[in-house]
Amino acid sequence: MSELTELTLKDALDGLAAGRFSSEELTRAHVEAMEAARELNAYVLETPERALEMAKASDGRRARGEAGRLDGAPLGIKDLFCTEGVRSTACSRILGNFTPTYESSVTANLWRDGAVMLGKLNMDEFAMGSSNETSAFGPVVNPWRIEGGNAKLTPGGSSGGSAAAVAAQLCLGATATDTGGSIRQPAAFTGTVGIKPTYGRCSRWGIVAFASSLDQAGPIARTVEDAAILLTSMAGHDPKDSTSLPVETPDFASFCGKSVKGLRVGIPKEYRVDGMPAEIEALWQQGINWLKDAGCEIVEVSLPHTKYALPAYYIVAPAEASSNLARYDGMRYGLRVDGANLTETYENTRAEGFGAEVKRRILIGTYVLSAGYYDAYYLKAQKVRRRIADDFDQAFEKVDALLTPTAPSAAFALGEKSDDPVAMYLNDIFTVTVNLAGLPGMSIPAGLDANGLPLGLQLIGKALDEGTLFSIGSAVEKAADFKARPQKWW
Amino acid sequence: MAIDAATVKKVARLARIAEPDDKLEPLARELSGILDWIEQLNEVDTDGVAPMTSAVAASLPMRDDVVTDGGDPAKVLANAPKTERGFFVVPKVVE
Numbered sequence: 201m202s203e204l205t206e207l208t209l210k211d212a213l214d215g216l217a218a219g220r221f222s223s224e225e226l227t228r229a230h231v232e233a234m235e236a237a238r239e240l241n242a243y244v245l246e247t248p249e250r251a252l253e254m255a256k257a258s259d260g261r262r263a264r265g266e267a268g269r270l271d272g273a274p275l276g277i278k279d280l281f282c283t284e285g286v287r288s289t290a291c292s293r294i295l296g297n298f299t300p301t302y303e304s305s306v307t308a309n310l311w312r313d314g315a316v317m318l319g320k321l322n323m324d325e326f327a328m329g330s331s332n333e334t335s336a337f338g339p340v341v342n343p344w345r346i347e348g349g350n351a352k353l354t355p356g357g358s359s360g361g362s363a364a365a366v367a368a369q370l371c372l373g374a375t376a377t378d379t380g381g382s383i384r385q386p387a388a389f390t391g392t393v394g395i396k397p398t399y400g401r402c403s404r405w406g407i408v409a410f411a412s413s414l415d416q417a418g419p420i421a422r423t424v425e426d427a428a429i430l431l432t433s434m435a436g437h438d439p440k441d442s443t444s445l446p447v448e449t450p451d452f453a454s455f456c457g458k459s460v461k462g463l464r465v466g467i468p469k470e471y472r473v474d475g476m477p478a479e480i481e482a483l484w485q486q487g488i489n490w491l492k493d494a495g496c497e498i499v500e501v502s503l504p505h506t507k508y509a510l511p512a513y514y515i516v517a518p519a520e521a522s523s524n525l526a527r528y529d530g531m532r533y534g535l536r537v538d539g540a541n542l543t544e545t546y547e548n549t550r551a552e553g554f555g556a557e558v559k560r561r562i563l564i565g566t567y568v569l570s571a572g573y574y575d576a577y578y579l580k581a582q583k584v585r586r587r588i589a590d591d592f593d594q595a596f597e598k599v600d601a602l603l604t605p606t607a608p609s610a611a612f613a614l615g616e617k618s619d620d621p622v623a624m625y626l627n628d629i630f631t632v633t634v635n636l637a638g639l640p641g642m643s644i645p646a647g648l649d650a651n652g653l654p655l656g657l658q659l660i661g662k663a664l665d666e667g668t669l670f671s672i673g674s675a676v677e678k679a680a681d682f683k684a685r686p687q688k689w690w
Numbered sequence: 691m692a693i694d695a696a697t698v699k700k701v702a703r704l705a706r707i708a709e710p711d712d713k714l715e716p717l718a719r720e721l722s723g724i725l726d727w728i729e730q731l732n733e734v735d736t737d738g739v740a741p742m743t744s745a746v747a748a749s750l751p752m753r754d755d756v757v758t759d760g761g762d763p764a765k766v767l768a769n770a771p772k773t774e775r776g777f778f779v780v781p782k783v784v785e
Contacts, residue, residue: 298769299768299769301762301765301766301768301769302765399745399746400745400746400748413743413744413745414745439751439753442750442751443744443745443746443748445746445748446748446751505734507730508730508731508733508734511727511728511729511730511731512731514724514727514728515728515731522705526706529706530771531770531771531778531780532769532770532778533769533770533771534769534771535771536771536772538781539781541781541782542780542781542782542783543706544708545781546706547703547706547707547708548708550705550706550707550708551707551708551709554707559707559709560717560720560721560724562705562707563698563701563702563705563707563717563721564721564724564725566701566704566705567693567697567701567721567725570701570704577728579741580731580732580736581731582741582742582743583734583736583739583740583741583742584731584734584736585741585742586736586739586740586741586742587734587736587739589742621720621723621724622723622724622727635745636742636745637745638745638746
């Protein structure tokens with residue numbers, strides 16, 4: 201029943217509620233799709249038995265009238281989330297066959313609401329990357345191809361497996377995480393919707409840490425409403441994460457389709473960067489016109505420190521990463537490579553366990569935090585971070601949300617940028633500002649480029665105002681009427 | 691060039707990552723490239739700006755100082771590379 205994988209999450213939940221099919225049937229269809237798509241390398245671990253078991257349990261709950269918000273919906277889980285009894289590796293060799301004895305709070309929330317787990321999704325190692333090429337399991341292949349071509353393209357990163365699986369209909373939705381753009385850039389590259397909520401909306405407990413002041417979980421889905429349904433379940437205060445915000449989670453889906461008339465949308469002029477493809481510029485203008493037609497007031501705003509966001513990020517994130525990743529010492533879990541003494545054992549373990557990009561970031565982080573350099577780099581970056589957050593505060597005195605492109609290009613070929621770290625980092629030029637300021641950001645598929653590849657537009661909101669993003673996001677979605685899907689070649 | 695091979699060697703030691711000698715020079719070039727690009731932060735006037743240390747304005751919550759978890763050594767040790775009689779086994783630390 202392949203048509204079951206073509207449903208949106210919303211339609212699938214409606215179909216389950218109406219008894220048109222069971223979760224077992226729905227799950228089986230997705231398991232088959234997942235198993236037939238191994239060429240994409242989206243899943244690093246398939247858990248079909250567990251999925252069918254969860255589906256049967258869901259059908260039982262539904263029969264008893266106890267169905268939850270996501271009951272019976274098969275989802276994919278990024279391998280950064282710890283799942284009890286199911287191998288969780290962050291796609292790093294250093295975690296080996298690490299099998300958590302606990303469940304992350306976000307995934308626990310999904311299971312509480314009845315969702316079904318299909319498996320664990322590929323990603324850049326420790327979420328460090330923009331192309332999925334740093335994964336210890338090899339890169340994910342984007343289900344999209346250039347029209348008439350067969351070159352393998354990146355699905356983006358770090359949540360490349362999540363985005364590819366959603367785009368290729370290998371799950372109804374997926375969890376993802378975003379430290380500098382890792383939800384939104386892959387969503388843009390695969391024609392899917394992704395939202396990074398306000399820092400603190402989703403608990404970080406049980407998510408493998410990369411840069412703790414920037415990491416935030418969120419969903420990738422095929423529609424704005426599906427993303428809203430998923431985020432409503434994923435979010436919520438968690439006493440186990442001291443940065444989790446003690447606020448109520450609204451029903452985000454209730455904001456979808458609401459009128460956006462009279463809302464003020466800012467266009468930050470600094471996001472018009474040199475060398476941006478004309479098609480992206482044109483799509484951005486198209487987005488402005490759509491929102492004008494929907495009754496929004498368009499206001500030009502200035503975020504003067506935008507160009508400093510990426511360099512500030514490449515101090516803050518590696519500094520936090522070097523500290524967070526100090527825990528991988530080969531003593532309590534994961535890989536251990538013995539040396540002649542304790543220090544050598546540490547050094548050998550970490551040399552063999554970490555990939556090149558992770559090592560690069562740990563070295564940068566260690567350097568900028570080392571004696572004599574702390575003020576020049578780390579403290580300076582924290583001050584620039586404040587400047588960037590202040591820019592947003594000032595803009596949001598005048599507007600309700602901001603509209604920008606999500607990424608400076610469409611999906612590029614695997615291998616195209618892997619030799620130049622800075623060129624790779626520039627992928628996050630439009631997304632990283634939001635992480636530094638702790639704000640919510642959403643990518644919505646808005647059109648195709650001349651090669652037939654999807655492009656995304658980004659909406660940025662005030663802290664804790666995801667609701668407005670869902671309203672404007674559904675207005676963009678409606679106007680764009682983005683129906684294109686990748687042609688199945690796998 | 692912001693950092694040389696000797697600095698990379700020192701930083702790699704601090705980070706407890708074994709880097710073979712023939713990798714130090716290429717790494718120094720790579721890291722210098724990144725650090726040179728980061729140098730543009732010096733263009734930003736940050737006099738009198740308070741460093742931003744957290745993405746949320748909320749102050750850290752306090753909880754009662756009581757035991758909330760624990761008592762499950764099997765779970766704690768479940769993923770250990772080497773264990774013995776309920777303990778982690780690690781290389782000798784004291785001579």
